[in-house]
Amino acid sequence: MSSSSFVNSSLPDTSDRMLFAVPKKGRLYDQCLSLLSNIGIEFNRKPRHDIALATNMPIALVFLPAADIAAYVANGNIDLGITGLDIIRESQTENDVAELMRLGFGKxxxxxxxxxxxxxxxxxxxxxxxxxxxxxxxxxxxxxxxxxxxxxxxxxxxxxxxxxxxxxxxxxxxxxxxxxxxxxxxxxxxxxxxxxxxxxxxESVLITNKHPRFPKLAGVIKQRVEGLLTARKYVLCQYNIARENLEAACRVAPGRQAPTVTTLEQDGWVAVSVMVEKKMLNDTMDKLQEAGAIDLLVLQIANARA
Known part of the structure; x- marks a missing residue:
């Protein structure tokens, strides 16, 4: 079955769109809809229709049983899909699809x-x-x-x-x-x-066909999802500290790459912004205070990019 098999006289033309399959019901459905919204894919799905065209991207969302998605992606009928790792292994398609990333839900x-x-x-x-x-x-x-x-x-x-x-x-x-x-x-x-x-x-997995028709667009979706998952994993911690204590504080919270350090008007003091894993936040703040940090603030991250 080719991508054109999804098209008939009663369905929208998807020939120039990337086909992105998501579960039509079940334990992953609501979380997939939330993910699509948070990565900026806008669409309107008509009642009882299993294809919905994105209004802001060249994507057609195809709502399929989760158990079928891995096979459709492996066969090239679908370009991109979200399904469970268990379904990929059970359908024995792990050698025929490319796993882009684990999504952290549906565990x-x-x-x-x-x-x-x-x-x-x-x-x-x-x-x-x-x-x-x-x-x-x-x-x-x-x-x-x-x-x-x-x-x-x-x-x-x-x-x-x-x-x-x-x-x-x-x-x-x-x-x-x-x-x-x-x-x-x-x-x-x-x-x-x-x-x-x-x-x-x-857990849920984002997969693609090994010979995707829209590799650049698939890469954009992957980047957006990575940014969303990073934002869910981290918070932004800000604090002030004497420069002489900065090295010790950076050992406590080194960030994903490195803290951002800004000189303050007060001589010998700096302001620091650093990403901290949510699960480690309270312990990290305790240790930063012990290292001499003051005026600690924690800000939620709406989105992020590496």
Whole structure:
């Protein structure tokens, strides 16, 4: 299928636009919409339409099931896409797409889960040769073939596909264990299950076809996303300090590249601006004060570029 396959008499012409696929629903949908807004892609999506033209960039947004996006990008039907790392690995397209960057949202774990009581299952190895239910057939088969030390076509473990409510399979007597995505673990615990192994830690990923039609535009999108993620990770810390204490303060907060230092009217004093990771902010401010910094201010960063 080529990009022209998305075009018919009832859909807008996308021949001169980069096709950018995002999940049409599910756990990544809302966060993808927020990302698109924050990187300045403006569009109006009509009800029940799965293609929306950006009004300020030569981009056509294509809303697809997340499970299909990696394959469309790998085949060249779509230029750019956002999907989960688990889907890329499950669809076995990791060698056919270029991973531009991890996006930091949609984080969860693909885990082997088993009943928590009265089964004696403490590890994935205890499920070898037994019944496993999952919607991740390929990754599950690879895992248990590895545990058995055989090829997938010779493994004794029975892996069965189900598309939803995987956590109910053990309680219904359909399986001895399951493989499914776990975020908080509440659903699994409610079903009487516990994790016995983690196959993959996953999150959302920005991917492109290895032979993109619009490499410059894809690079622009990547830069915008990088700037947004940097802004979410850092804050700008400003403080005044005696020049004789500046070296010690810069060791505490060296910034991404280097602090910005400005001479003050007061002799022997400087003003410093430096980017600090949010998760380290309070400890960093404590240490800066110990080094002699005063008048500390913290400012949120709306966007950033390297």
């Amino acid at each position: 969860c774990k693909l885990q082997v889960q088993a009943p928590a009581v009265n089964t004696g299952v403490a590890s994935a190895g205890d499920l070898v040769g037994k019944r496993i239910v999952t919607s991740f057939i390929n990754l599950t088969k690879e895992k248990f073939a590895e545990l058995e030390g055989v090829s997938v076509d010779r493994m004794s473990t029975q892996v069965r596909f189900v598309s939803g409510s995987v956590e109910a399979a053990c309680g219904l007597g359909l399986a001895d264990g399951i493989v499914d995505l776990v975020e908080s673990g509440d659903t699994m615990r409610a079903a009487g299950l516990h994790a016995v192994d983690t196959i993959l830690e996953t």
